[in-house]
Amino acid sequence: MSNAMARLALMTYRGLGVCAYPLASFYLLWRTAKGKEDRKRKAERFGYAGAARPQGPLIWIHAASVGEMLSVIALVRELRRLDIAVLLTTGTVTSAQVAAERLGADVIHQYMPLDLKPAVGRFLDYWRPDVAVMAESEIWPTTMVELQARHIAQVRVNARMSDRSFGRWMRYQSMAELLFSKLSLVVAQSDIDGERYRDLGAWPVVVSGNLKGDAEPLPVNQAELTRYRQQIGSRKTWAAISTFDGEEKAAAMVHRALKAHNDQLTIIVPRHPERSDEIEAMLLEKDLKVARRSRGDAITPETDIFLGDTIGEMGLYLRLTDLAFAGRSLLTETGGQNPMEPASIGCAVLSGPHVENFRDAYQKLVRNGGARIVKDVEVLAKAVHYLLTNDIARLRMIDAGQATVQDMRGALSATLRALEPHVNPLAMKARLEPRAAAQ
Missing domain, CATH: 3.40.50.11720 (3-Deoxy-D-manno-octulosonic-acid transferase, N-terminal domain)
Incomplete structure (x- = not known):
């Protein structure tokens, strides 16, 4: 031209x-x-x-x-x-x-x-x-x-x-x-x-x-955090955050695959909360018990999925776990989501292979051991199982992730x-x- x-x-x-x-x-x-x-x-x-x-x-x-x-x-x-x-x-x-x-x-x-x-x-x-x-x-x-x-x-x-x-x-x-x-x-x-x-x-x-490395800590309502932690008790947790269409289904598949081995709670936080009715219907079809944050549902020992369907509360959801999968990366080639938020709060980070929008951050986190890239749902399930059952490996990832984000400031x-x-x-x-x- x-x-x-x-x-x-x-x-x-x-x-x-x-x-x-x-x-x-x-x-x-x-x-x-x-x-x-x-x-x-x-x-x-x-x-x-x-x-x-x-x-x-x-x-x-x-x-x-x-x-x-x-x-x-x-x-x-x-x-x-x-x-x-x-x-x-x-x-x-x-x-x-x-x-x-x-x-x-x-x-x-x-x-x-x-x-x-x-x-x-x-x-x-x-x-x-x-x-x-x-x-x-x-x-x-x-x-x-x-x-x-x-x-x-x-x-x-x-x-x-x-x-x-x-x-x-x-x-x-x-x-x-x-x-x-x-x-x-x-x-x-x-x-x-x-x-x-x-x-x-x-x-x-x-x-x-990246300015996201200097972002202020995500806020949290301490009373709500305490309440949910008490409800979760000693159960293992992992979160799939900022998920896009299809990734909630992948998280449900991981939960079902691991349910027989771990008494885990899966937290799903969709990138667009307006999709939550559709997501809940999908989860119920899979015979999973769902608690929704927007309804104020309590997390009981029988709850499989805590659906974080509210805006501006990522700080709450990430503080309920120390293992997070960052979405928009596994089933859609649209560039990934910010890994620095979960890493800075104290989560080991997992992601699909499509991370071009945060390439530099992921390269540093993966190189230092703070994040892992998984190629498909099967590998995601294996990674979640390994990290939920191996405290030493998970804590090493958390420490490496926080140190990396600190270096990126x-x-x-x-x-x-x-x-x-x-x-x-x-x-x-x-x-x-x-x-x-x-x-």
């Missing part, structure tokens, strides 16, 4: 967005019916503000879903210590709920506007951010063009580039260079991610490590250093200007 063709393709994309704008309401209604949109705040997706813009400097941070949102919490807190207002946008209802629980009034939360020119233009005209900071990997062409038109610096933090995405962008390199060259700074998770962003036209690019400091040219002038301005609601 030539440069001229790339520009034409981008213009066409933006033009189609303008044409599609009147139909966007139907798209949002469909997502609302599936529980993926907040009906009361639908206007924010069209760029209409749901809060007043404060006076003074404002940094816009976008974190699409829960994982990205959790990775930027510590960064948001550091920026707030500089007295810079932060507008935090997310793309999902669950990430919005976690933002409210973890950051509250520290930030102004809005839903990300649809990548359509009228919505993005309205959003930027109202909020007038001084810097736009996007977490990880989302690319929204219209938003990038509109930010550049307003001379707003665009920064990518904790940036990653999966094998699949990199391959797609390389097939359309002129388009990639047209978009990625609009970025003012890329702070990449790993050397591989950094090289890929450079190859696609981004500059400058620095490598910080430092990404937050590196990211803040990289952001200094964009942030320091705003911090000075914030100190000089009193802030009050402007609109």
Whole structure:
């Protein structure tokens, strides 16, 4: 694709967005019916503000879903210590709920506007951010063009580039260079991610490590933790966390295979809790007794599966076990889930082979003995059985995992250093200007 063709393709994309704008309401209604949109705040997706813009400097941070949102919490807190207002946008209802629980009034939360020119233009005209900071990997062409038109610096933090995405962008390199060259700074998770962003036209690019390694400890309700620990008693536990379709069935197969050998409780925490009715029905068909967190069910000696179907309570579920399988990795080639959360809390970590989104973290954890990769359900069952019955091996994995995560810390400091040219002038301005609601 030539440069001229790339520009034409981008213009066409933006033009189609303008044409599609009147139909966007139907798209949002469909997502609302599936529980993926907040009906009361639908206007924010069209760029209409749901809060007043404060006076003074404002940094816009976008974190699409829960994982990205959790990775930027510590960064948001550091920026707030500089007295810079932060507008935090997310793309999902669950990430919005976690933002409210973890950051509250520290930030102004809005839903990300649809990548359509009228919505993005309205959003930027109202909020007038001084810097736009996007977490990880989302690319929204219209938003990038509109930010550049307003001379707003665009920064990518904790940036990653999966094998699949990199391959797609390389097939359309002129388009990639047209978009990625609009970025003012890329702070990449790993050397591989950094090289890929450079190859696609981004500059400058620095490598910080993964912000998830510096994430704050997952919170937990101590009273609930104590209550469930008492109910579980001396039973062995293992957890399948952040699971995707099919992985809950795999966890049930593992439980059934081991039930005759171990008096274990299996904890299943689906990545999307709205699937929990379907998951429970599947488990009941297999004659497994299920307790659901959302119903407040007690865990009895007869309970086979504790279904963690709530949002924002991963800290509870991980503290009920010391062996965790991280999902989105066994039966789906979509890149894995964050292993640093369970490792840092004190869990031996198991994962399927599809971990490209966290390749660097898994390489270090596996090399140091804090995580193991399993190729299929049969090997997962063998690994769970071995670690549940071998305390020494499990404790060694836990120690190795916690030490590895500790060694991986430092990404937050590196990211803040990289952001200094964009942030320091705003911090000075914030100190000089009193802030009050402007609109």
